[in-house]
Amino acid sequence: MLADVDAIMNICVKGLENSDQVTTQALAQLMGHLLAATQVERVVAATEQSHKGRKEQEDPDVSTPAHIAAENTKVLLTPGDMLSQLSTQFNKAHGRKTRAGVFMFYNALLAKLGPSFVESNYSLIVGHLMTEIVSNPKNGTTRYDKLFIRKLVGALLRELIALRMLTEQGQISAIQELSSSYLKRWPALMPGQVAPTPAVLTIALEEVAGLLQQLGNAPPPVQVSHV
Numbered sequence: 001m002l003a004d005v006d007a008i009m010n011i012c013v014k015g016l017e018n019s020d021q022v023t024t025q026a027l028a029q030l031m032g033h034l035l036a037a038t039q040v041e042r043v044v045a046a047t048e049q050s051h052k053g054r055k056e057q058e059d060p061d062v063s064t065p066a067h068i069a070a071e072n073t074k075v076l077l078t079p080g081d082m083l084s085q086l087s088t089q090f091n092k093a094h095g096r097k098t099r100a101g102v103f104m105f106y107n108a109l110l111a112k113l114g115p116s117f118v119e120s121n122y123s124l125i126v127g128h129l130m131t132e133i134v135s136n137p138k139n140g141t142t143r144y145d146k147l148f149i150r151k152l153v154g155a156l157l158r159e160l161i162a163l164r165m166l167t168e169q170g171q172i173s174a175i176q177e178l179s180s181s182y183l184k185r186w187p188a189l190m191p192g193q194v195a196p197t198p199a200v201l202t203i204a205l206e207e208v209a210g211l212l213q214q215l216g217n218a219p220p221p222v223q224v225s226h227v
Helices: 002-016 021-037 046-050 079-090 096-113 115-120 122-134 143-164 168-181 198-215 220-225
Strands: 042-045 071-074
Touching (some): 002 096, 021 096, 079 096, 115 122, 122 168, 122 198, 143 168, 168 198
């Protein structure tokens, strides 16, 4: 299954460079559906895991008692590994059209996973974007590259996640997350602390401003998070 995901991903990414808008959207929907499927829990028999690699020690004619063949579930990829499937492709030496197409994959994937997943995993999603995309040295070689990345990440956080997927409580939590993980870490005052890069800090500031405007009069939890 994972090998199939990788193979289809490579084909779809290669098709982005020469695709029109309709084709790009179709490819994004395909990848969104495929990657979202990696988050569906599947049943794994405990006996499969405990006896892996020891098949010759088992008697094929002896059935496993029901109480031993306990079942548990797991997803094909962790949420972080799932997102890394996209950032790995994005950070390869593709043209800007392909890179913009990969961000359409992000949009389609998060839309498919739904508001509940996004709100529950907001910290993971933001951390992934800041670490794997914004802070990747390949994405900041020129001023134009920095502006391009800022536009892509900012649009994903604002237009899809904040405006369409977060509840009011989710918006408050998002402000608190951005404040504690990025804004309050600048400047670095203690030995060993590392301040966010200007690119990361700019995106975090812009998104906090957008969330505050979205909320209107900031409720007490937001005020406390900025003290």
